[in-house]
Amino acid sequence: MPRTNSPDDDRPDSPDRPDTPDRPDTPGRPDRPYHHGDLRRAILRAALDVIAADGPSALSLRDLARRAGVSHAAPAHHFKDRTGLLTAIAAEGHALLASTLTEAADLRDAGVRYVRFAREHPAHFQVMFRPELLREGDLELTTARALSGERLRDAVSTARPDFGGADPRLAGIAAWSLSHGFATLLLSHNLDAVVGDRDPEDVFRTATELLFPSTGR
Amino acid sequence: MPRTNSPDDDRPDSPDRPDTPDRPDTPGRPDRPYHHGDLRRAILRAALDVIAADGPSALSLRDLARRAGVSHAAPAHHFKDRTGLLTAIAAEGHALLASTLTEAADLRDAGVRYVRFAREHPAHFQVMFRPELLREGDLELTTARALSGERLRDAVSTARPDFGGADPRLAGIAAWSLSHGFATLLLSHNLDAVVGDRDPEDVFRTATELLFPSTGR
């Protein structure tokens, strides 16, 4: 079942609610089909919703199973355990981040894209940089993370050739810290008062002008 | 860890093992004293240890109770619930941060102190900026947070008078983002490879020199 992007909210085959009254509560089998069809994706989507709303700690595998209309142990089949689910999300996030950074015109644009990524994929972002939530050995995560790191370094190298001859890794740390800090504070609502109605990305861009004095491009 | 110096490691009154045989019968009743003596502080200390080691999500009230040698419901008396405990920690953190920022010589020093605070009080830092973990209405938290925010703004105002005439709030955002991002990435071990053996605060100071071009001081 390809249908990668369609609105596959719930059970794909049974559009009605899972509590059709013909089988009231008998512990026998429910009338939904045995196979969900795209459980992995459904769980992932629900997990992203929950995390974006209430953070990773609010995530419950059993709740996700209920949302998908599936038994409480079904998610484990696709993700092994909670850590596995979060690891999959983090890996996906790094892949998405890498892809948007690839198109960055220069370092400042990369920073803006970093912030935009955090705003558009808050759930991914909240998970990606928390090792204690992730399965550190995971191959998919490791490669995705390596890729996004490489894109980050690429962006730094597009900056003014040398940053005054400084260690480029230091410039990378500074740029990453600035973007990451802004994104983090933004997502945790610590900048709400200052940003106000303005577009956060504009605020970020303007703030960086103060530090990187309008790079020669 | 400075190890606050008071020897309140465990039960303060009973240095001996909890199985003194004077009460042979009634297996329900342990012979430890009914009152712990300084339970609130003991719980707080244990919580900081756990959070620093494994993050806030690893925190269990029952585990803290066990560490303090106390019944599983005892912590609730002092902190109401998990959120209450984390809120108390966050408030304490903001007070500590405010106090160290008060002594900052200039903006860069404030940044360095911010990073140092995160390193010396990682548990506090990991909790302070996560609203979803905190009781938002809490009075103690609100006042402590207001104080640390004020100190942050004070530090920005000590910078080069105008930052080129820019909105001082923007300069504040930029400085805060930079420091917060560095501290966050540092604590989550995302800078381990780049920082290596060097002193993180030195790395931070050097990195900021790239952005704030050696302020006229």
Place this chain on the structure above:
DNA sequence: CGGGCAATCTTGTCAGTGACAAGTTCTGAC
């Protein structure tokens, strides 16, 4: 001195959760 009150802590309980084990149903490759 002593009575009572409030703070502190305990025991008991309930629903929710993650993890695991073992069984059931379906799918697709041969």
Place this chain on the structure above:
DNA sequence: GTCAGAACTTGTCACTGACAAGATTGCCCG
């Protein structure tokens, strides 16, 4: 067609947070 394995279910266990009700104790006020 069949059958191996993928996808899902049921059942269970230990653990957790929250709450309720009772026990113990320090201490204030008379």
